[in-house]
Amino acid sequence: MRKPCCDKEGTNKGAWSKQEDQKLIDYIRTHGAGRWCSLPKAAGLHRCGKSCRLRWINYLRPNIKRGNFAQDEEDLIIKLHALLGNRWSLIAGRLPGRTDNEVKNYWNSHIRRKLIKMGIDPNNHKLHQTFPVPKPCHISRPASTAQSSANNDRISDTHSCLAEETATTLSSTPHLNLDLTIAFPSSPAHALLQHKSKPTTTRNIIHDHQDSAPTGLLLFL
DNA sequence: AAGACCGACAACCGCTTTTAT
DNA sequence: AATAAAAGCGGTTGTCGGTCT
Structure with a gap:
């Protein structure tokens, strides 16, 4: 049996706040992306590592094209x-x-x-x-x-x-x-x-x- | 005006694959 | 080679805003 990637207790769920986004951006800017399981703690986020990864990849990463598809x-x-x-x-x-x-x-x-x-x-x-x-x-x-x-x-x-x-x-x-x-x-x-x-x-x-x-x-x- | 319905999309969950030890 | 941890992926769900009745 595998342990879950993060301790679910005390982690935030649902939509990300501006402050959370900023914390994640700031952390990745200085330390780089990766080590997702330990990232939330290091970045001061009460989120699951998987959630951080998804947020970064889908919305916060640079060069993301938003809006309607051509x-x-x-x-x-x-x-x-x-x-x-x-x-x-x-x-x-x-x-x-x-x-x-x-x-x-x-x-x-x-x-x-x-x-x-x-x-x-x-x-x-x-x-x-x-x-x-x-x-x-x-x-x-x-x-x-x-x-x-x-x-x-x-x-x-x-x-x-x-x-x-x-x-x-x-x-x-x-x-x-x-x-x-x-x-x-x-x-x-x-x-x-x-x-x-x-x-x-x-x-x-x-x-x-x-x-x-x-x-x-x-x-x- | 209010509730029902529906579409869009952000986020979560569970599983698989990859990597490290 | 075996095992655990981490990363990645796709399906599904939850929520919100717009439209319809």
């Missing part, structure tokens, strides 16, 4: 969701200044609804059966949902998985320009070789490619 950002979220499923941190990583929480909220409150209105299932980006069938696409494949892959992180072949997602996307959403091509800097085997000692997960591979090349996931829109 149309191109929205389009990109839809495309990335078709590829990656609910991997909000990965999607947010492709949107400068946006956080995973913000992207997730925007998806759930705006885009999801919009897609449903358009007759598109937001889970798999396919048209509902009750709507007119679109012109047949040159790629036809059995159904494979982004959601199902999101729920199963241990995919042995990420490259083929993503390719399949792309194919599914191309064949299912004619209203949106989802013509995507993924180009990894090198073969999937390259990523696997780099991690002989680590268990290979989809998350590992994608992160690794991001590490090795800032534009590891290339989207040709």
Whole structure:
């Protein structure tokens, strides 16, 4: 059994006050972010470390872009969701200044609804059966949902998985320009070789490619 | 005017993954 | 290699403000 990250007794919950924000900003400015579990005590905050981390990452961090999403950002979220499923941190990583929480909220409150209105299932980006069938696409494949892959992180072949997602996307959403091509800097085997000692997960591979090349996931829109 | 309803979003919770020992 | 601690992630909930009846 693991101990909770923080002692819940005596910690504040709910919305952050200006004073709390300032304390957190001041502390991180002088000591840097990290060591979240010991940070609250050191910074004089009666908060859980996880709460501090979330507050910093989602709202206080510099270069956070606030406000409405631009149309191109929205389009990109839809495309990335078709590829990656609910991997909000990965999607947010492709949107400068946006956080995973913000992207997730925007998806759930705006885009999801919009897609449903358009007759598109937001889970798999396919048209509902009750709507007119679109012109047949040159790629036809059995159904494979982004959601199902999101729920199963241990995919042995990420490259083929993503390719399949792309194919599914191309064949299912004619209203949106989802013509995507993924180009990894090198073969999937390259990523696997780099991690002989680590268990290979989809998350590992994608992160690794991001590490090795800032534009590891290339989207040709 | 008041209560019900709904959408948006900030924050929390529990779980998984990574890192340190 | 095993274990614990820390960090990260995604689902869910709570709250607030706007709109509707």
